[in-house]
Amino acid sequence: MPNKEHRILISKSVGCVRYVYNHFLGKAKKNEYLTYTKYCKQLTQLKKELEWLKKPDKFALQNALKDLDRAFKNKWIKFRKSKEVKAEIINVTVTRTNTDKYYISVAVKEEIKELPKADKQIGIDLGLKEFAITSDGEKIDTPKVLKKYEKKIVRLNRSLARKEEGSNNWHKVKKKLSKVHEKVRNIRLDFLHKLSTKLIRENQRICLETLKVKNMLKNSKLAKSISDASWSKFVELLTYKAKWYGRNLVKIDTFFASSQICSNCGYKNEKVKDLSVRKWECSECRKIHDRDINASKNILNDGLKIKASTT
């Protein structure tokens, strides 16, 4: 058990160690980071200015500098911040991609406030030509730049096929290909985040048809454009954002003939089964429909029925 005198010395030493550590950390943060030896010289100088720093054991203070030096040698890296971290940090993970890029993900604890209620509701249909079509009549295209990179991927794949597997050139092309794929992934994710946030902000209820994805994926020709469009990722983002912000996401699971039914009068036009029919006129109410916008209106109508039966 340390006596009173010891305890005072210990607590003073701890205070001095902390002072020294923070003093030099402050300098390091201002880009005045030097080596351990140079800091030791500065510490001697500092001791002349601050009499009380002479009290604790000099090794304790030097150890503080060693710790600081080690911390900087191991962790001092520049990084690009995609977002300001304002909440309490729980965990930091560093990952390396196969294109030698490093990403830092920061898990934070933050209380998310629900958004004020919105008056609008929307139905969304998965498009083939466009990414999505809304019951508002809007056709949302994937970013044009993705098409450019997709062409590049096709070109690089062809070039890779001509190279001898495992050769230097083969590895070069393979690396280039990974880079383009990574770019495509990032652009697409950014697009999906922005779109899902916008929809969540503007609408209280969002109705989507989800089973269609599975049905369509069986058809390999359609599969490419659907997986490219990342519909399932989009649904995933909408799902958690709806939960966060107090919105109602209705996933319509039953395979429902959204394209064939007239959203105005309910008449079913079997001819619309054929994917080549882009525009049609309802023989009952004479309303002229754009195939996809009509489908998204039906998705909304169906999603609203669910609301009526559950509330």
Ligand SMILES: [Zn+2]
């Ligand atoms: Zn009709």
